[in-house]
Amino acid sequence: MSGLLLSLAGVHTHIGAYHILHGVDLTVPRGQLTMLLGRNGAGKTTALRTIMGLWRASAGIVTFDGQDITQLATPQIARLKIAYVPENMGIFADLTVKENVLLAATQASHASDLDGQRLKWIFGLFPAVEKFWDYPAGKLSGGQKQMLAVARAIVEPRELLIVDEPSKGLAPSIVNNMIDAFAQLKAEGVTILLVEQNINFAKRLGDHVAVMDNGRVVHRGSMAAFAEDHALQQSLMGLTL
């Protein structure tokens, strides 16, 4: 199947008295990696949380695989095989690494029920997950926690992977590992929507780009073209890639 997997049309989101998203139009093509860029406070994280139903859209439509998911509850959205990796290492610190991974496995209650081949692939992407399998996740370093968060998201095949700033606060060597991991996920045909501030991350991984400013998507196009257009980057983001 080809075409669009996810689309947002005229989405508005209010958080309390604040109007954060002002009519977001965004499309995520199937099997490709879409980068969502923008200055701090542009509304990127709110857009992701609105897709997941964690903030309710006050207007507009979120469509996933042809289905209107705007009014669905978060667990229902997650069960459509949409995995969400929140910013700031969204793991469960009191549980072990294994338990964190198992939480996201709908087909497995115990580690022995997990797909061995897939687990091996994940261990290849993130060796720390295998190394610290029985350790409390709270004891991992920042990079390891981020790897665990992504590993948990892909423990079973997903239709869409939504990741919020996976490189935030990580050392450059770990960022490179993360880039390699997402490149492999891309090669596997996983559709990814990624919010990122890291320049290398965006340039090396993105197929498409959407830039947000003041709660709207102000630019959409190919990542390659955007990476070449320094004037556009400067005008939209106040910096160049």
Add this chain to the structure above:
Amino acid sequence: MTLNRLLSDDLPRSKILTAILLTLFVLLALAPFIAPGVNALSVAAKILIFIVLVASFDLLLGYTGIVSFAHTMFFGIGAYGVAIACSRWGATWLNLGLGIATALVLSVLLALAIGLFSLRVRAIFFAMITLAIASAFQTLASQLSEITGGEDGLNFSLPDMLASGYMYVEQPIFGVSISGRFVTYYILFAAALAMVLALLRIVNSPFGRVLQAIRENEFRAEAIGYRVVMYRTISSVLSALFATMAGVMLALWLRYNGPDTSLSFEIMLDVLLIVVIGGMGTIYGSVIGAVLFVVAQSYLQDLLKLGSDAASGLPWLAALLSPDRWLLWLGVLFVLSVYYFPNGIVGRLRNRAAGL
């Protein structure tokens, strides 16, 4: 391997903790032989009852992160179920079973109603709602005197085989009469053991894993696909069922129940203290906490009397150690234990064993 499975792979993870738990297990298992006196055996029975009550609250507070003040309401429902059935309908096994079943059904319905209507609100409001419900229930129990016996409560008999005067064997064994009282104690012991093992199984199951995830961050748990309200409600219902069974144990032992015996807010505070002192989210903490608390509550006055007599040469010290001040010293003991064991005794022992 079998022990591992029995404990649901949730071993004490500390040699000292293992030794303490084993010692307590042996002492409680042999209590009728070690301390056959009425008072000592009542202390042991109260420990068993509190172990179940506190462990069930640990499922709610320690594993799910729900602060509820209605826990003793379910405790009271269990005790009243037995008391009303045996006093109003007659002391038969059938009536006892019906009383327990009715109490369990009522607890499930109330826990479901509280959970589904209240668990969507923020934690502090949920706590306030449960406080109001528990107070209302206690008032209701006091006022429905025709059913509950009001403030006086209900004295009742149990089926003959559980009566103190019923002798299973004519001659005492190791100096202990094998009476209905003796059998009741071992029913309580077996029930407490079975329920603690069942709770260990629950908290170490995939369901328990989700509860812990919800406790830590409910939004993340939702984003993975878990219906938080449903899981919290199931946890509340399970916890209520175990608390009801603790109430049943209380009624079986005391053969009496009244509002102050099972519904008072004081018991709720005791449960909160015990779970914090023992170690939240451990289940084992309920065992150690209950033993410490009940023993301190039962024998601190005796100990203070000894101290006061010994310090008679120093009037100010003797006055300070007066048995009348036992609540003050109990309070001091708990402040110290919370200060020195912020993760509870079990947490501290496990951290120490892990070199943390």
